[in-house]
Amino acid sequence: xxxxxxxxxxxxxxxxxxxxxxxxxFAKETIDAGPYVPSPQSVVSDMLKLAEVGPKDFVxxxxxxxxxxxxTAAKVFGxxxxxxxxxxxxxxxxxxxxxxxxxADRVKFVNADxxxxxxxxATVLTMYLLPNTVNMLKDKLLRELRPGTRVISHDYPLEGWxxxxxxxxxxxxxxxxxxxxxxxxxxxxxxxxxxxxWTATLPSALSREPVRFTFNQQITRVAGxxxxxxxxxxxxEGRLRGERLSFRLFAAGRNYEFTGTVxxxxxxxxxxxxxxxxxxxxxxxxR
Ligand SMILES: C[S@@+](CC[C@H](N)C(=O)[O-])C[C@H]1O[C@@H](n2cnc3c(N)ncnc32)[C@H](O)[C@@H]1O
Numbered sequence: 001x002x003x004x005x006x007x008x009x010x011x012x013x014x015x016x017x018x019x020x021x022x023x024x025x026f027a028k029e030t031i032d033a034g035p036y037v038p039s040p041q042s043v044v045s046d047m048l049k050l051a052e053v054g055p056k057d058f059v060x061x062x063x064x065x066x067x068x069x070x071x072t073a074a075k076v077f078g079x080x081x082x083x084x085x086x087x088x089x090x091x092x093x094x095x096x097x098x099x100x101x102x103x104a105d106r107v108k109f110v111n112a113d114x115x116x117x118x119x120x121x122a123t124v125l126t127m128y129l130l131p132n133t134v135n136m137l138k139d140k141l142l143r144e145l146r147p148g149t150r151v152i153s154h155d156y157p158l159e160g161w162x163x164x165x166x167x168x169x170x171x172x173x174x175x176x177x178x179x180x181x182x183x184x185x186x187x188x189x190x191x192x193x194x195x196x197x198w199t200a201t202l203p204s205a206l207s208r209e210p211v212r213f214t215f216n217q218q219i220t221r222v223a224g225x226x227x228x229x230x231x232x233x234x235x236x237e238g239r240l241r242g243e244r245l246s247f248r249l250f251a252a253g254r255n256y257e258f259t260g261t262v263x264x265x266x267x268x269x270x271x272x273x274x275x276x277x278x279x280x281x282x283x284x285x286x287r
Contacts, residue, residue: 033063033086033087034130036065036066036087036090037065037128037177038065038066038068039065039068039069039128039154040171040173040174041068041072042171042173043154043171043183043185044068044069044072045072045076046167046169046185047069047126047152047154047185048069048072048073048076048077048124048126048152050152050165050167050185050187051124051126051150051152051187052150053073053077053079053124054077054078054079055077055078055079056079056123057073057077057079057080057081057123057124058079058080058081058082058121058122058123058124059073059079059080059081059082059122059123059124059125059126060081060082060083060084060119060121060122060124060125060126061081061082061083061084061125061126061127062084062114062117062119062125062126062127062129062137063084063085063086063114063127063128063129063133064083064084064085064090064091064094064109065083065085065090065094065128066090066093066094066097067083067085067090067093067094067095067097067098067107067109069083069126070082070083070094070107070109071094071097071098071101071103071107073107073124074098074101074103074106074107075101075103079106079124080106080107081106081107082107082108082109082110082121083107083108083109083110084109084110084112084114084117085109085110085111085112086111086112086113086114087111088111091109091110091111094109095108095109114137115136115137115140118144119140119141119144119145120144120145120146122145122149123146123148123149123150124149124150124151124152125141125145125149125150125151125152126151126152126153126154127151127152127153127154128153128154128155129153129156130156131156134153134156134157134158135156135158135159137158138158138159138160138161141158141190142190142191142219145190146190147190147191147192147193147240147242147243147262148189148190148242148243149189149190149242150187150188150189150190151187151188151189151190152185152186152187152188153185153186153188154183154184154185155178155183155184155185156184156186157184157186158186158188160218160219161188161219161220162219162220162221163186163187163188164187164188164189164241165186165187166184166185166186166187167184167185168182168183168184169183170182170183171183189220189241189242190242191217191219191220191240191241191242192240192242192243192245192262193217194215194217194222194240194245194262195215195265195285195286195287196214196215196216197212197213197214197215197285197286198212198213198214198215198267198283198284198285198286199211199212199213199283199284199286200212200213200226200267200281200282200283200284201281201282201283202228202271202281203271203276203279203280203281205275205276205279206228206251206256206271206273206276207228207229211226211227211228212226212227212286213225213226213235213283214226214227215235215238217240220239220240220241221238221239221240222235222238222239222240222245222247223235223236223238224238224247226249226251228251228252229252233249233250233251233252234249234250235247235248235249236248236249236250240262243261243262243263244259244260244261244262245258245259245260245261245262245267245269246258246259246260249271254273254274255273256271256272256273256274256276257271257272257273258270258271258281259271260281260282260283264285265284265285265287266282266283266284266285267282267283268280268281268282269281269282
């Protein structure tokens with residue numbers, strides 16, 4: 001019995017250790033934004049590296065605290081950016097730090113509710129927020145951010161959105177924040193919006209007639225069919241990374257690998273398969 005209790009305790013500790021809990025201080029306030037809890041500076045660097053931030057980027061940190069993510073993006077990675085923070089005193093502190101660190105011409109911090117802020121300018125969006133806030137933001141991110149924008153979330157994933165990458169590490173600094181050493185950083189890439197119906201021009205080896213494509217997009221995953229020669233061919237392993245679309249078409253007993261770039265209502269790309277090497281294909285969305 002005693003052994004069982006010890007085993008159970010070990011199991012529970014292991015299970016809890018695997019998932020960072022909400023920052024402790026946050027739990028005290030549920031309606032308010034919650035107190036400010038900074039990302040450790042090493043995590044800030046890792047977040048910006050995972051997003052491959054560079055001088056062409058505009059980084060927006062939602063809930064920017066003392067401004068460290070946007071300040072580091074400007075000072076170390078040469079980016080421009082904006083922090084959005086609901087606590088006025090932290091905004092003043094961040095703008096003063098920007099002046100002192102000589103980056104006030106490239107970054108600004110605004111006192112606003114992140115849910116009511118226009119984020120469309122971001123090429124990289126970062127956040128370290130409560131898990132439910134992160135998920136409440138998902139629709140806004142998909143609606144407002146341009147395809148290809150990188151989204152980085154510290155500790156909490158966006159449910160239903162498969163990350164491009166994530167890294168996990170153990171950090172002693174995190175014990176005081178979340179009670180465990182486990183630290184996770186998730187990278188997402190905003191996908192293009194794929195219209196449901198298209199007419200495609202394929203290499204003549206595949207079809208001499210225009211082909212109707214039907215796509216069903218679930219954030220970054222795509223399924224569907226292509227109507228070829230009076231039959232529906234299955235679109236498999238469809239995937240969007242920003243504007244980049246890839247899928248496999250299984251037609252007449254053969255596999256064809258499609259890639260293409262989605263620009264609003266057009267797709268242009270190439271297809272590989274039996275007898276086809278980088279052959280051009282294109283499609284136009286049906287309204
Ligand atoms: C965990 S801290 C992270 C600070 C900083 N991003 C970092 O990683 O060091 C979260 C911050 O988000 C702010 N915040 C929470 N909800 C907000 C909202 N609705 N609008 C603006 N700021 C918010 C909090 O005031 C807090 O400073």
